Amino acid sequence: MLPCAERVVASISRRLFRSYLSVSSRRRCNITAFMPEAAGFDGVSDRSTLQDFSVSNSEKFWAAAARHRLSWIRTFDAVRDCDLSRGKIKWFEGGKLNVSVNCLDRHVHTCPDKVALIWERDEPGSEVKVTYRELLDMTCRLGNLLRRRGVKRGDCVTIYMPPCPMAVASMLACARIGAAHNVVFAGFSAEALSERIRDAQSSTVITVNQGVRGGKLVELKKTVDEAVQSCPTVQQVFVAARTENPVLMTARDVALDEEMLKEDVVCEPEAMDSEDVLFLLYTSGSTGKPKGLVHTQAGYLLYAALTHRYVFSYQDGDVFGCVADIGWITGHSYTVYGPLANGGTTVLFESTPIYPDPGRYWEMVQRLKINQFYGAPTAIRLLLKYGDQWVRKYDRSTLKTLGSVGEPINTEAWEWYHTVVGDGRCPVVDTWWQTETGGICISPKPSDPDAEIIPGMAMRPFFGIKPVLMDTEGNVQSSSDTSGALCIAQPWPGMARTIHNNHQRFIETYCQPHPGYFFTGDGAYCSKEGYYQITGRLDDVINVSGHRIGTAEIEDVVNQCPVVAESAVIGYTHDIKGEGVFAFAVLKQGVDTQHGDVSQQLKDTVSKKIAKYASPDHIQFVKRLPKTRSGKIMRRVLRKIVEGDLEGLGDLSTLDDPTAVQEIIQGNSELF
Numbered sequence: 227m228l229p230c231a232e233r234v235v236a237s238i239s240r241r242l243f244r245s246y247l248s249v250s251s252r253r254r255c256n257i258t259a260f261m262p263e264a265a266g267f268d269g270v271s272d273r274s275t276l277q278d279f280s281v282s283n284s285e286k287f288w289a290a291a292a293r294h295r296l297s298w299i300r301t302f303d304a305v306r307d308c309d310l311s312r313g314k315i316k317w318f319e320g321g322k323l324n325v326s327v328n329c330l331d332r333h334v335h336t337c338p339d340k341v342a343l344i345w346e347r348d349e350p351g352s353e354v355k356v357t358y359r360e361l362l363d364m365t366c367r368l369g370n371l372l373r374r375r376g377v378k379r380g381d382c383v384t385i386y387m388p389p390c391p392m393a394v395a396s397m398l399a400c401a402r403i404g405a406a407h408n409v410v411f412a413g414f415s416a417e418a419l420s421e422r423i424r425d426a427q428s429s430t431v432i433t434v435n436q437g438v439r440g441g442k443l444v445e446l447k448k449t450v451d452e453a454v455q456s457c458p459t460v461q462q463v464f465v466a467a468r469t470e471n472p473v474l475m476t477a478r479d480v481a482l483d484e485e486m487l488k489e490d491v492v493c494e495p496e497a498m499d500s501e502d503v504l505f506l507l508y509t510s511g512s513t514g515k516p517k518g519l520v521h522t523q524a525g526y527l528l529y530a531a532l533t534h535r536y537v538f539s540y541q542d543g544d545v546f547g548c549v550a551d552i553g554w555i556t557g558h559s560y561t562v563y564g565p566l567a568n569g570g571t572t573v574l575f576e577s578t579p580i581y582p583d584p585g586r587y588w589e590m591v592q593r594l595k596i597n598q599f600y601g602a603p604t605a606i607r608l609l610l611k612y613g614d615q616w617v618r619k620y621d622r623s624t625l626k627t628l629g630s631v632g633e634p635i636n637t638e639a640w641e642w643y644h645t646v647v648g649d650g651r652c653p654v655v656d657t658w659w660q661t662e663t664g665g666i667c668i669s670p671k672p673s674d675p676d677a678e679i680i681p682g683m684a685m686r687p688f689f690g691i692k693p694v695l696m697d698t699e700g701n702v703q704s705s706s707d708t709s710g711a712l713c714i715a716q717p718w719p720g721m722a723r724t725i726h727n728n729h730q731r732f733i734e735t736y737c738q739p740h741p742g743y744f745f746t747g748d749g750a751y752c753s754k755e756g757y758y759q760i761t762g763r764l765d766d767v768i769n770v771s772g773h774r775i776g777t778a779e780i781e782d783v784v785n786q787c788p789v790v791a792e793s794a795v796i797g798y799t800h801d802i803k804g805e806g807v808f809a810f811a812v813l814k815q816g817v818d819t820q821h822g823d824v825s826q827q828l829k830d831t832v833s834k835k836i837a838k839y840a841s842p843d844h845i846q847f848v849k850r851l852p853k854t855r856s857g858k859i860m861r862r863v864l865r866k867i868v869e870g871d872l873e874g875l876g877d878l879s880t881l882d883d884p885t886a887v888q889e890i891i892q893g894n895s896e897l898f
């Protein structure tokens with residue numbers, strides 16, 4: 227019998243498609259037109275040798291990229307000084323630069339009136355455009371204000387704001403004066419915010435009076451008020467006005483818009499060392515409290531810029547639409563830093579995929595003439611449920627590339643995204659990466675815009691990335707067509723440097739499991755051709771009667787059943803099999819579980835499509851799945867519910883809708 231992952235690939239490879247450009251036109255490609263710095267690389271004449279070169283001559287590759295893509299105040303002395311086994315990661319030491327200058331000033335010199343940001347506000351049709359000149363002015367005023375109010379190089383400012391130009395200006399103002407930022411997703415609770423402010427030891431917080439999302443007001447300032455009660459370090463809270471409604475202002479609060487007007491539009495940028503901290507970003511681990519991953523200046527910016535350009539085939543003049551919130555790494559790298567470093571036009575999306583109706587994304591694509599759309603599978607699955615008419619209504623002819631991020635994209639969602647949203651015309655790039663990696667590491671077309679794509683596979687490593695798969699004994703799997711723990715064999719500039727205040731945890735989590743390698747915590751399959759498919763978090767891989775299976779593989783099949791909108795699969799302790807399979811399924815509107823045995827139908831389908839052992843022992847139908855605010859299904863919570871360990875549900879601060887958990891607990895108790 228074939229290994230599971232291989233069967234998944236075999237089943238989908240029939241649908242493998244090639245891009246429309248012929249092989250001969252690919253060969254004619256001029257390598258320096260594709261990547262100018264490649265001109266100096268010995269023996270590099272086409273894109274496939276460029277990829278090999280970037281891995282085997284990593285220092286040369288990154289040095290050339292850093293010189294070419296970034297503006298330096300002082301050039302670097304050393305390219306890298308890394309020892310992964312000790313968690314020592316340093317790039318471009320000796321170099322000095324300013325990230326805000328790289329994202330703003332240099333573009334203001336060449337194209338001051340180019341639109342930098344399109345703020346797609348909650349109400350469709352009310353977008354606001356901000357040019358590079360205007361964004362630089364805002365950033366400088368804000369930088370001066372922060373400086374005048376005592377924020378110094380090396381301090382950490384917490385930003386609790388929805389996507390808006392002021393949030394971007396706040397991030398860049400911190401970068402300008404050498405302060406680190408800590409953006410906390412504006413949907414987090416007061417408790418979660420407070421914990422992050424305390425851990426980051428921020429004395430300054432920037433927020434807005436109220437947020438507006440899905441037609442509703444969100445009381446962000448009130449949440450900050452509640453959060454800072456337990457944050458003795460906080461001395462000042464800057465409050466920008468998103469709405470006209472007044473909010474309670476205390477002695478600690480500063481009206482941001484008013485105060486900024488008093489400041490000059492020239493703000494001297496700090497000359498930052500390459501390895502100074504640019505930002506902290508908190509993310510959840512499988513256990514313990516959230517960890518503040520630390521990213522630094524030059525390496526992060528270079529990696530965000532290069533991946534943004536090559537993964538999405540971004541070209542000057544394109545409008546880039548990443549709908550991720552700025553509170554997540556995707557928003558940092560692909561709404562803010564990557565596009566702005568490249569002098570691009572980037573969309574800041576304030577709303578939801580279904581406001582005012584499920585056509586929102588595509589109406590926005592039509593109105594803003596978006597060329598690259600980058601979103602999450604969870605939203606794609608949600609929209610798929612509403613039907614094709616919401617997509618077909620709008621002109622999507624400007625779209626060139628569709629991106630997916632955050633979790634494995636199941637085949638049904640991939641096909642729908644490709645054929646309905648992209649009219650079968652736009653490549654879908656499934657991008658694998660993490661907060662820890664800073665930017666995209668595996669994606670279908672990093673070095674060749676004409677490369678073939680297999681649905682549901684992240685495919686190929688980005689320049690300079692060398693993935694390896696480890697077997698259960700911790701040995702590198704030498705052949706392809708195999709599965710294992712995904713590690714990265716050599717450092718790259720965009721990787722996180724440490725966990726704030728806890729370097730030991732960084733070493734234990736990422737460096738010690740496989741000494742000398744960066745351990746990602748994900749499992750992957752590598753096909754005969756060397757293409758990668760992410761099989762899910764390793765803690766989501768289950769072992770049923772000795773057969774290893776990724777929960778994502780089972781979900782993929784369950785989701786293909788016409789009655790299913792979405793599902794989550796977990797393993798649970800089973801007396802005989804070791805682990806059994808438990809599936810939670812959300813059915814499409816109007817499907818009745820009472821009529822016909824939907825449950826049996828789903829079990830049979832999994833038996834048929836994968837194997838009998840993979841068939842769920844139990845299926846619980848639920849109204850919704852517990853998800854984080856960034857749309858990740860919290861399988862850990864489902865596992866605890868199935869185990870009956872309600873005390874051990876753990877940190878629920880990232881949960882989007884707490885009532886989902888209550889409903890599932892109730893339904894689960896009725897099941898047995």
Ligand code: 6R9
Binds near residue numbers: 555556658747748856
């Ligand atoms: C960018 C981001 C990281 C985890 C990662 C993996 C999952 C992200 C994925 C994917 C399969 C993809 N993940 N992209 N799994 N295919 N294309 O999401 O960062 O929030 O830190 O999450 O998300 O499990 O380890 P982050």
